[in-house]
Amino acid sequence: MSSVNPLAGQRAAPSALVDLPVLVSNYYSLRPDVAEASHRVAFGTSGHRGNANAHSFNEWHVLAITQAICDYRKEQGFKGPLFLGIDTHALSEPAWHSALEVLAANEVVTMLAEGSPYAPTPAVSHAILTHNRVHRDALADGIVVTPSHNPPDNGGFKYNMPNGGPSDSNVTGWIEQRANAYLEQQLQGVRRVSFEKALKADTTRRYDYLDNYVSDLPNIIDLAAISGANVKIGVDPLGGAGLHYWSAIADRYKLNLEVVNTEVDATFRFVPLDWDAQIRMDPSSPHAMSELIALKDRFDVAMACDTDHDRHGIVAKSRGLMPANDYLSVAVYYLFRHRPAWRADAAIGKTLVSSQMINRVAKHLERKLLEMPVGFKWFVDGLYDGSLAFGCEESAGASFVRFDGQPWSTDKDGITAALLAAEMTARTGNDPGQIYEDLTHQLGAPLNGRKEAAATPEQKARLSKLSPQDVSSTELAGEPIREVLTTAPANGKPFGGLKIVTDNGWFAARPSGTESIYKIYGESFRDQAHLDKIFAEAQDIVTRALQAS
Numbered sequence: 391m392s393s394v395n396p397l398a399g400q401r402a403a404p405s406a407l408v409d410l411p412v413l414v415s416n417y418y419s420l421r422p423d424v425a426e427a428s429h430r431v432a433f434g435t436s437g438h439r440g441n442a443n444a445h446s447f448n449e450w451h452v453l454a455i456t457q458a459i460c461d462y463r464k465e466q467g468f469k470g471p472l473f474l475g476i477d478t479h480a481l482s483e484p485a486w487h488s489a490l491e492v493l494a495a496n497e498v499v500t501m502l503a504e505g506s507p508y509a510p511t512p513a514v515s516h517a518i519l520t521h522n523r524v525h526r527d528a529l530a531d532g533i534v535v536t537p538s539h540n541p542p543d544n545g546g547f548k549y550n551m552p553n554g555g556p557s558d559s560n561v562t563g564w565i566e567q568r569a570n571a572y573l574e575q576q577l578q579g580v581r582r583v584s585f586e587k588a589l590k591a592d593t594t595r596r597y598d599y600l601d602n603y604v605s606d607l608p609n610i611i612d613l614a615a616i617s618g619a620n621v622k623i624g625v626d627p628l629g630g631a632g633l634h635y636w637s638a639i640a641d642r643y644k645l646n647l648e649v650v651n652t653e654v655d656a657t658f659r660f661v662p663l664d665w666d667a668q669i670r671m672d673p674s675s676p677h678a679m680s681e682l683i684a685l686k687d688r689f690d691v692a693m694a695c696d697t698d699h700d701r702h703g704i705v706a707k708s709r710g711l712m713p714a715n716d717y718l719s720v721a722v723y724y725l726f727r728h729r730p731a732w733r734a735d736a737a738i739g740k741t742l743v744s745s746q747m748i749n750r751v752a753k754h755l756e757r758k759l760l761e762m763p764v765g766f767k768w769f770v771d772g773l774y775d776g777s778l779a780f781g782c783e784e785s786a787g788a789s790f791v792r793f794d795g796q797p798w799s800t801d802k803d804g805i806t807a808a809l810l811a812a813e814m815t816a817r818t819g820n821d822p823g824q825i826y827e828d829l830t831h832q833l834g835a836p837l838n839g840r841k842e843a844a845a846t847p848e849q850k851a852r853l854s855k856l857s858p859q860d861v862s863s864t865e866l867a868g869e870p871i872r873e874v875l876t877t878a879p880a881n882g883k884p885f886g887g888l889k890i891v892t893d894n895g896w897f898a899a900r901p902s903g904t905e906s907i908y909k910i911y912g913e914s915f916r917d918q919a920h921l922d923k924i925f926a927e928a929q930d931i932v933t934r935a936l937q938a939s
Contacts, residue, residue: 395667399680402669407657408542410480417442417484417545418449424573431455431569433562435765437548439537442481447537447545450573452485456492456533457580458568459549462561463498463531468552470530471499473517473597475509477536477631477697480656481545483507485535487585489547494588495581501597508631510699511536512789512803513599515554519797520602522552536631536698539672542658555770555800603805604638610792611809612817613643619816623647624692624705625808626682628661628671629654632699632805639809650685650692671696673703673804674714674786683711691815691822693808700802701786704811706823714786715745715838720822721807722780723751723829724814725790729779732795736779739769742878742889743898743911744784750833760880764900766802768881773800784911837921838913843929845908850901852939853908853932854886860935866892867914867923888932895920897928908932 422429422445429445431438431454438455440446463472472493476482486507493500501517503509514532521530529552537546549557549565557565572580588594607613616623625647627633633654640647653660657669662680664670672678673694682692682705692705704712712720722738737758740748752759760778762768766787772778776795782788787802790810798806815821820828845853858874865871869892877884887900887908897912910928914921 394665394677395663397663397667398665398677399662402659402663404659407659408480410656413442413480413543414484416448417481420445420448421450422446422448422573424570431566431573433566435767436538436556437546438566439540439544439546441543442545443543447481449484449488450577451569452488452547453492453577453580453582454569454572455547455565456489457496457572458565459533460492460496460498460581461568462565468529468531470521470525470528470552471501471595473501473514473530473532475503475511475514475532475534475599475631475698476507477510477534478508478629478654478656479537479545479697480542482535485545485547489533489535490588490594491582491585492580494591494594495583497593499593499595501595504596504598504600509599510631510635510805511801512699512799512805513603513635515550515799515801515803516603516606517597517599518550518552519554519800534698538698539670539696539701541668541670542656550801551770553770553774553800554797555774556767558767558770600635600638604635604642607639607643607806607809609794610790610798610806612813613645613809615816616809616812617644620646621812621816622688622690623812624682624685624689625649626651626692626694627699628673628694628696629658630671630695630697630699632695635699635805648689650682673701676711679703679705679711686710691811693811695804695808699804702788702804702807703786704808704822706811706821708821708827709823712822712826713838715747715784716826717811717822718782718788719745719747719751719829720814720826721782721788721810722748723755724810724818724825725780726755726757728817729793731793732779732791733776735777736791736795737772737777739772739778739781739880741765741783742875742885743900744782745836745838746896746913746915747829747833747836748782751829754833761878762880763878763883763885768878768883770800773797834915836913836915837918838911839921839925841910841912841925842902842907843910843932845901845906847906849936850906850908852936853888853899853901856888856935856939860939861888861890861931862934862938863890863931866890866897866931867895867920867927869893869895888935890928890931895924897924899928899932
């Protein structure tokens with residue numbers, strides 16, 4: 391495992407903060423060289439991300455991607471508005487300007503946030519679904535300008551479909567190819583007007599994302615129970631796009647909620663350094679969350695979200711910051727016992743590198759479990775049609791349906807996932823940490839973690855294409871291997887790696903998309919020594935499999 395930097399958990403020195411004027415200047419002045427792979431548009435599991443200083447997220451990228459999206463929605467016949475949200479990263483507002491210039495030139499009706507440009511991911515997904523529920527003949531879609539929890543010098547751009555969720559691989563592949571073609575043609579064919587003209591265009595309109603989202607919350611969270619129990623809640627928005635949502639929620643529903651940090655600053659100087667001394671607005675990181683963790687005794691439960699508010703972090707008074715997998719297990723256990731109107735056949739969705747504790751909870755609840763490849767896009771259709779009531783991924787992302795089983799947000803929603811912690815505290819009298827402790831007495835107590843191992847580009851490519859036949863091992867950490875997976879059990883899709891499962895443990899290995907490493911996820915239902923052995927043997931198993939492939 392990569393060692394933790396001694397500065398982790400502390401605030402960055404002023405000299406270490408990103409130089410915002412240089413970053414924004416480079417957004418406009420540096421142009422990508424499409425002959426360089428790292429300069430091209432590349433959609434990962436959640437949109438295109440990059441750094442303006444490294445030629446990977448610049449004005450030309452945004453202009454090309456936005457024109458490609460306009461071309462796609464025209465080809466598909468989407469006649470409704472496009473809901474445009476952004477987060478608080480330094481590159482988000484310049485990219486928002488660039489996108490609007492193209493959208494207005496293409497006469498796309500574009501819904502900007504009322505008041506300020508900021509609108510978090512779940513509010514955009516909610517807006518798309520709300521519109522399309524009524525206007526089926528004029529389908530809406532959306533763009534969110536965000537690199538999620540990534541460092542302050544990053545930018546990101548993702549496209550959400552009329553089903554409210556992130557685009558699937560076929561759509562992102564089409565947009566990526568078209569955008570790169572525009573880059574190769576020096577933006578020939580990209581339509582654009584000035585930002586001033588775009589703001590005044592008849593097609594540029596305003597939408598109150600905050601009010602529409604907050605007004606609808608009683609249909610997914612028992613806010614009356616939270617208010618009635620006077621649950622004391624602490625919230626750190628981590629300087630993100632949902633900052634003003636929390637005070638609005640508290641005021642409207644009379645919650646005992648305190649926003650402990652109201653700062654918005656694109657350097658994110660107020661977020662403690664992560665494990666590697668980088669600033670990341672990651673609510674699942676004990677280092678980034680160290681200041682909120684220190685306040686845990688002031689609240690019954692505390693919570694945080696990342697910059698676009700699609701991820702959550704839960705600090706329980708009983709145990710501090712909950713590992714993402716632990717809280718997701720609790721959320722599944724609680725929701726399926728407190729949502730009686732949900733469909734009896736509605737399933738639980740998880741990524742296959744999430745904790746097997748969720749599998750055990752699903753079995754305990756007698757609910758169908760669907761293990762998907764990495765990426766929230768795999769849960770969208772199920773959340774949309776109600777066949778999935780809950781979808782989650784190991785990186786603290788989750789979404790679930792309304793009380794009546796209808797879709798709420800088919801993208802990750804950190805706000806409702808966080809408020810759920812207050813609801814369960816109110817209705818059960820126990821915080822999520824206590825509920826998890828009770829669960830482990832029934833179903834076992836897993837230990838899990840993640841490590842990294844060096845890998846060349848060739849090794850990473852081979853790892854992503856392994857087959858079960860490439861694995862010759864029959865045991866892992868002293869137990870017979872029960873499953874060797876290179877495709878997700880729920881849909882048979884390759885997940886770009888290898889997973890090996892025994893009765894009391896497992897590991898999964900996947901190549902990093904950006905670094906010369908592969909990541910090893912591991913879990914044991916025995917003890918730390920067993921988990922250590924799993925990690926020790928995992929790298930050897932992967933090495934032998936790569937040699938055999």
